Every structure is written in structure tokens, then in C-alpha cells.
Amino acid sequence: MPHAIATAKAIQVAVSTRCGVTSPAEVTAPPTGDGNTTSAFVCRPVRGRTIWSAHAYGLAIDVNPFQNPYRSGQRVLPELATAYLDRGRKLPGMITAAGPVVAAFRSIGWTWGGGWTSPTDLMHFSSTGH
Numbered sequence: 001m002p003h004a005i006a007t008a009k010a011i012q013v014a015v016s017t018r019c020g021v022t023s024p025a026e027v028t029a030p031p032t033g034d035g036n037t038t039s040a041f042v043c044r045p046v047r048g049r050t051i052w053s054a055h056a057y058g059l060a061i062d063v064n065p066f067q068n069p070y071r072s073g074q075r076v077l078p079e080l081a082t083a084y085l086d087r088g089r090k091l092p093g094m095i096t097a098a099g100p101v102v103a104a105f106r107s108i109g110w111t112w113g114g115g116w117t118s119p120t121d122l123m124h125f126s127s128t129g130h
């Protein structure tokens, strides 16, 4: 299966499981610390580094950032999403290690940033492992 089709199927799983993928209207909203834009291509470096992120090559996707925040030390992104660091509660939009979204991306060889220890990037999936 061509990689683009496999990736599209993994994204379809995120949508079909009512994971709560962001609507187009949310994409154009101004940054407020509660951003929840599901996105793939973003031309930026790795957070805190000078090398290009896998997002800059279109090889990574962030799914539901607010419900699945990034954490590095005391830094949490989006800033207002700290309540979602408690993964003991299962709330709509949360991605879990045993859930269908991780399984769908794993089936196409993508890795999940939720399995990393520092930083922990619960929203992040990539084909590069970074």
C-alpha cells in the first residue's frame, strides 16, 4: 500500500473513532494557550533545537494537541492543557497507548511520542521516530 494511502487510513481511524479531530474553523483561531489544531506540515525546527522537525518534511502529525499535550520538564504545550497530563482519567479526544489511534499509526510503521520519556509528546506521530 502506498505510504500516503496508509497514512490517510490511519488518520481516518482517528476521525472514525470520534477522537475529536479539530475542525477547519479551529485552525484559523488565534493562539490562546488552548490550541487544538490537528496538523501535519509545519515548517519549524524541533522544539528547543536548531534541526528541522519531522513536521517540516510532512512526516509527522499532531492529533488533538489540547487533549494530548507536549511536556518537557515544567513546559506544557498548549499551555492551558495541564489538566490533560493526568492520563488516569479517560476523556474524549485522549490518545492512549492501547487505543485505536496508536494501533492505526503503528500498523503503518509510525511511532507515537506518548511513549517517549523526555519530552513526552502525546499528540505526536511520525514516520521518522522523531
Ligand SMILES: [Zn+2]
Pocket: 055, 060, 061, 062, 121, 123, 124, 125
Ligand atoms: Zn508533533
